[in-house]
Amino acid sequence: MAGRSPEEPEDGSSISDDELQAFLQESERGAAADVPKEPSARARMVSERLRQQDARGELPPGWRAGPGLGEMDRRAARKRRLWVVLGVPVVIALAVVAMRPSLLPGDPFGAGEPEAVSESPLAPETAAPTGAPDSVDPDTPTIDRPFAGSPALRWADGAAGIVVPEATPVGSLSKAQVEQALTQTRKLLVDANLDPATLRGERPETALAVLEPRQTDLLELLNTALSKPDKNHDPLLMFSRFDPDELRLAGDVVKTRGRMTFKAGENASVVVHADYTFVYPLVQTGEGATEVSRTIVRRVLDVELSDPAKYVVTPGKITVLKYDQNIGNSACDVYDGFLHPQFSTGETEGATPTGPTTDPYDRSQDLAEDSEESCGVVSRT
Known part of the structure; x- marks a missing residue:
C-alpha cells in the first residue's frame, strides 16, 4: 500500500484539515466583501479537488451553490450573488459535515451517542x-x-x-x-x-x-x-x-x-x-x-x-x-x-x-x- 502524505488526512478524505480550514476561511472572507475577489491559490486548489470529487460522484448531491454567473441574467444577479455569498460557505460546510461529521463540536446530531456510551452496561462482576x-x-x-x-x-x-x-x-x-x-x-x-x-x-x-x-x-x-x-x-x-x-x-x-x-x-x-x-x-x-x-x-x-x-x-x-x-x-x-x-x-x-x-x-x-x-x-x- 502506498504511503500517506503527511498533509493527507488520516480518515481517507482527499482534503486535509488545514486545507479545509483555509478554504472555509477564504469563503467567509469573501462573504464580507461587496465585490467578488479572485480566490487564493489554496482556495483554487481546494475548489479543483472538490470539482474532481463531484465529477467522480464522491460528494453528496446538491453540495454546489448553483449555476455559474454566465448562466443567469442580470436581473437575477443580485439574488444569485446573495445566494452564492451566503450559500457557498453553508453548503460546503454541510458537505464537509456529511463527509466528516466529527468536525462539528458537541455532536449535535447524536452521531457519537454520548448518552448511550455513558449508559452502556457494565461488564459482569467477577x-x-x-x-x-x-x-x-x-x-x-x-x-x-x-x-x-x-x-x-x-x-x-x-x-x-x-x-x-x-x-x-x-x-x-x-x-x-x-x-x-x-x-x-x-x-x-x-x-x-x-x-x-x-x-x-x-x-x-x-x-x-x-x-x-x-x-x-x-x-x-x-x-x-x-x-x-x-x-x-x-x-x-x-x-x-x-x-x-x-x-x-x-x-x-x-x-x-x-x-x-x-x-x-x-x-x-x-x-x-x-x-x-x-x-x-x-x-x-x-x-x-x-x-x-x-x-x-x-x-x-x-x-x-x-x-x-x-x-x-x-x-x-x-x-x-x-x-x-x-x-x-x-x-x-x-x-x-x-x-x-x-x-x-x-x-x-x-x-x-x-x-x-x-x-x-x-x-x-x-x-x-x-x-x-x-x-x-x-x-x-
Missing part, C-alpha cells in the same frame, strides 16, 4: 469491588426512566445479571453435579427476587422446590412466613415482595448486579456463594401516581450440594447454609411480609431508623453479621 460506585448526576427517576440518577442504570436487567460460572469437578462431585448446584442456586435467586408472581406476594414455588426437603426447620420457617408473617417469621429474609394493592413496578425491569462462586465443602460437597443486589423501581397504585421510589435489596447466600453417594441427601437439591440480606429504603419494624419504600408524597411508615447511614449500592464490603438487627438510613436510592 470479584468484590474496591469501593462504592461513583456518584451519579442527580436526576429524578420517572416511569419512563426509573433508574435515572442511579448507578444501577448500567447494571444488567433482571436474570441476565445472574451469571453462572463455568463448572469444574469438585472433590468426588463431577462437573455435571457442580453445574447442577450452580443452576439450582440461580433458580433460587431468580424466583425469590425477580419472578413477577413472587414480587406480587405470591408463593415462590420454584425457589422452594430446589431446597433440600430434609431441611425441615428452614422450610417450616419459610412456609409460616409466607402464610402468616410476623417478626419471627419474615419472608423478606429470603424473598422480595411488595403489596400489589399499594405498589407496582415502574416498568418491567429490575436491575441486578453480583457474582457467584463455588468451592469444595466439608461434606463431600460443593458450596456455592452468591452475592447479589437487586434494585426495584416502584410506583404507588393510586390514581395519577407518578413518583418513582427505589428499594435496594442485597442478598448473600451460601448453599451446598452434597454427594448423594456419601451422604443421605436428596439428589439435585441444595441445602441453605447461610442467608443474609441488607434492605435499603423500606419501612423499619413492619412485619407484614412486604417491602415498603418511602415516597415523598406519602406518610412515613414504621419506626424511626436508628442504625447507621449506609450506601446500599456499596458492594465492596461484606454484610455485617447483625445487619438484619438494625434499621438504618440509606445515603441514596
Whole structure:
C-alpha cells in the first residue's frame, strides 16, 4: 500500500484539515466583501479537488451553490450573488459535515451517542469491588426512566445479571453435579427476587422446590412466613415482595448486579456463594401516581450440594447454609411480609431508623453479621 502524505488526512478524505480550514476561511472572507475577489491559490486548489470529487460522484448531491454567473441574467444577479455569498460557505460546510461529521463540536446530531456510551452496561462482576460506585448526576427517576440518577442504570436487567460460572469437578462431585448446584442456586435467586408472581406476594414455588426437603426447620420457617408473617417469621429474609394493592413496578425491569462462586465443602460437597443486589423501581397504585421510589435489596447466600453417594441427601437439591440480606429504603419494624419504600408524597411508615447511614449500592464490603438487627438510613436510592 502506498504511503500517506503527511498533509493527507488520516480518515481517507482527499482534503486535509488545514486545507479545509483555509478554504472555509477564504469563503467567509469573501462573504464580507461587496465585490467578488479572485480566490487564493489554496482556495483554487481546494475548489479543483472538490470539482474532481463531484465529477467522480464522491460528494453528496446538491453540495454546489448553483449555476455559474454566465448562466443567469442580470436581473437575477443580485439574488444569485446573495445566494452564492451566503450559500457557498453553508453548503460546503454541510458537505464537509456529511463527509466528516466529527468536525462539528458537541455532536449535535447524536452521531457519537454520548448518552448511550455513558449508559452502556457494565461488564459482569467477577470479584468484590474496591469501593462504592461513583456518584451519579442527580436526576429524578420517572416511569419512563426509573433508574435515572442511579448507578444501577448500567447494571444488567433482571436474570441476565445472574451469571453462572463455568463448572469444574469438585472433590468426588463431577462437573455435571457442580453445574447442577450452580443452576439450582440461580433458580433460587431468580424466583425469590425477580419472578413477577413472587414480587406480587405470591408463593415462590420454584425457589422452594430446589431446597433440600430434609431441611425441615428452614422450610417450616419459610412456609409460616409466607402464610402468616410476623417478626419471627419474615419472608423478606429470603424473598422480595411488595403489596400489589399499594405498589407496582415502574416498568418491567429490575436491575441486578453480583457474582457467584463455588468451592469444595466439608461434606463431600460443593458450596456455592452468591452475592447479589437487586434494585426495584416502584410506583404507588393510586390514581395519577407518578413518583418513582427505589428499594435496594442485597442478598448473600451460601448453599451446598452434597454427594448423594456419601451422604443421605436428596439428589439435585441444595441445602441453605447461610442467608443474609441488607434492605435499603423500606419501612423499619413492619412485619407484614412486604417491602415498603418511602415516597415523598406519602406518610412515613414504621419506626424511626436508628442504625447507621449506609450506601446500599456499596458492594465492596461484606454484610455485617447483625445487619438484619438494625434499621438504618440509606445515603441514596
